[in-house]
Amino acid sequence: MQRDITSGAAITFDGVGKSYPKTGGGSVTALEGISFEVPAGSITGIIGRSGAGKSTLLRMVNGLEQPTAGTITVAGRDVGRARGAALREIRREVGMIFQHFNLLSSRTVEDNVALPMEIAGIPAAKIRPRVRDLIARVGLEQLAGRYPAELSGGQKQRVGIARALATDPKVLLSDEATSALDPETTRTVLRLLADINRDLGLTILLITHEMAVVRDIASHVAVIEGGRIVEQGLTYDVFTAPQHPTTRSFLAGVTGVTLPRFIADRLQTDRPAGPAREVIRITFLGDNATDPLLARMSATLGLDVNILAGAIEEIGPRPFGNLLVSIDAARAAEARAYLESHQQRTEVLGYVL
Amino acid sequence: MSSNLINLLISATWQTLYMVFLSTLIGALIGLPIGVFLACSRRGELLSAPAVNKVLGIVVNATRSIPFIILVVAIIPFTRLIAGTSIGTTAAIVPLTIAAVPFIARLIENAIREVDAGLIEAARSMGATPLQIIRKVLIPEALPGITLGLTLAVVSLIGYSAMVGAVGGEGLGDLGIRYGYQRFMPDVMAVVVVILIVLVQLVQTIGEWIARRVDKRAPGNRGA
Numbered sequence: 001m002q003r004d005i006t007s008g009a010a011i012t013f014d015g016v017g018k019s020y021p022k023t024g025g026g027s028v029t030a031l032e033g034i035s036f037e038v039p040a041g042s043i044t045g046i047i048g049r050s051g052a053g054k055s056t057l058l059r060m061v062n063g064l065e066q067p068t069a070g071t072i073t074v075a076g077r078d079v080g081r082a083r084g085a086a087l088r089e090i091r092r093e094v095g096m097i098f099q100h101f102n103l104l105s106s107r108t109v110e111d112n113v114a115l116p117m118e119i120a121g122i123p124a125a126k127i128r129p130r131v132r133d134l135i136a137r138v139g140l141e142q143l144a145g146r147y148p149a150e151l152s153g154g155q156k157q158r159v160g161i162a163r164a165l166a167t168d169p170k171v172l173l174s175d176e177a178t179s180a181l182d183p184e185t186t187r188t189v190l191r192l193l194a195d196i197n198r199d200l201g202l203t204i205l206l207i208t209h210e211m212a213v214v215r216d217i218a219s220h221v222a223v224i225e226g227g228r229i230v231e232q233g234l235t236y237d238v239f240t241a242p243q244h245p246t247t248r249s250f251l252a253g254v255t256g257v258t259l260p261r262f263i264a265d266r267l268q269t270d271r272p273a274g275p276a277r278e279v280i281r282i283t284f285l286g287d288n289a290t291d292p293l294l295a296r297m298s299a300t301l302g303l304d305v306n307i308l309a310g311a312i313e314e315i316g317p318r319p320f321g322n323l324l325v326s327i328d329a330a331r332a333a334e335a336r337a338y339l340e341s342h343q344q345r346t347e348v349l350g351y352v353l
Numbered sequence: 354m355s356s357n358l359i360n361l362l363i364s365a366t367w368q369t370l371y372m373v374f375l376s377t378l379i380g381a382l383i384g385l386p387i388g389v390f391l392a393c394s395r396r397g398e399l400l401s402a403p404a405v406n407k408v409l410g411i412v413v414n415a416t417r418s419i420p421f422i423i424l425v426v427a428i429i430p431f432t433r434l435i436a437g438t439s440i441g442t443t444a445a446i447v448p449l450t451i452a453a454v455p456f457i458a459r460l461i462e463n464a465i466r467e468v469d470a471g472l473i474e475a476a477r478s479m480g481a482t483p484l485q486i487i488r489k490v491l492i493p494e495a496l497p498g499i500t501l502g503l504t505l506a507v508v509s510l511i512g513y514s515a516m517v518g519a520v521g522g523e524g525l526g527d528l529g530i531r532y533g534y535q536r537f538m539p540d541v542m543a544v545v546v547v548i549l550i551v552l553v554q555l556v557q558t559i560g561e562w563i564a565r566r567v568d569k570r571a572p573g574n575r576g577a
Contacts, residue, residue: 064474089480091478096478106569119479119485148569
């Protein structure tokens, strides 16, 4: 019941590892040395490719899988060592939603939402009004008596969310909850999750392979690769200053700043002798992201700036821009200095003739 | 055909229905838990008990490999113990039930194995006990398959019931053999066959209708 007040963490992973015995001896390591905290009230995203171990990590939080090393603490309790009734007790405080919704086809919307409460042994008289509230919260009042087969994907996931909230959990786990949905439906489901996080103060831990999901709702992010966490922090920091190659490759997809093909093919890492242009990535941060800084620099320094690609993004409420430009290599250092002096980050990607 | 024969046909039909209905009912009552257990007790499953699963599987297979007519005769002492007699329609229910149990258990096992593993995981994530998962998830979700399985069992038992004449079980099959075959009355044989065909058609139609009613997996199929 009690939250871990000292650390402010809803979930704590401490040196968590998971390995499976292989047939014929030896073992396969799925996760290794995972240590991080999910702050209470946060929406934390774990992003990784399929097979990176994120699903295993998530499923350890409610004891669907047991760690082979380390401890996982949820709401102050050690999940990894809990068994039987104690484990079931923890699970009632941890809701979960799934990529393929996992609704019972034999039950109507309202009976699906009622299921966790039936399982918890709540009397029927108390279940009915609560089911109505939950269905209203996810906006499905008109569909309460329908069966899942009659619903769209987005509606099914709303039922999944209502069901996950039924036992009033402290933590909501989201297992690729929007991966089977189209982009528009994804946005509405993410908005619902963000609303729930805000209104109920519910901690949400989600796994995804889509950086856009993290960008849209996660305040914190951890990047997982090969069973290890390679980068973690505030989403804004990780997005604006990615350190690890895996993070960068994930970001390339959402920040709209992959180099155009015709440039990428000609890009050289070393500056060639003679006239050349330097290709620079400029990251605009915070309030300056919307300033016409590039135009000003061009005028001040009398420089030609060739824009190759770019986008302005929002991470939560904070804008940030990403721009790829090319500048005469002879004067590029001057330009970078100007930008740095205006609190922008620059990164030299290479040179083209 | 004399009114005497017609009466015989009517009572034989009832005897067949009586034997088949009761042996299906008892067979389902015993076969359901066995089928559920078989479906959930392999290594790592809900009721993980691989050794028991294996032994039970062998027993089920062994029972199913015994030809029914041999089973009927072989278990006569057991039948006498249960039914008080080894002769007659009621006594015939014992071997019919024993043949039905492993058959129904396998059908139910198959139906339950068809249930999406994601649903079990969802129920576990809610803190459900294995028994709750079986009662609230597996059986309701497998109900369309279970219904079709039981329909198949009834049809098979109608066939089996024709053999219990060997121990005085009576019923349609027995009538067909004694009158149609042994007394050279092809018209009786023909009528028996027609009644059996109609019975099987009826059972199949009703079974499929019920299965459709309980199946909510296809859109626009809301049942009652």
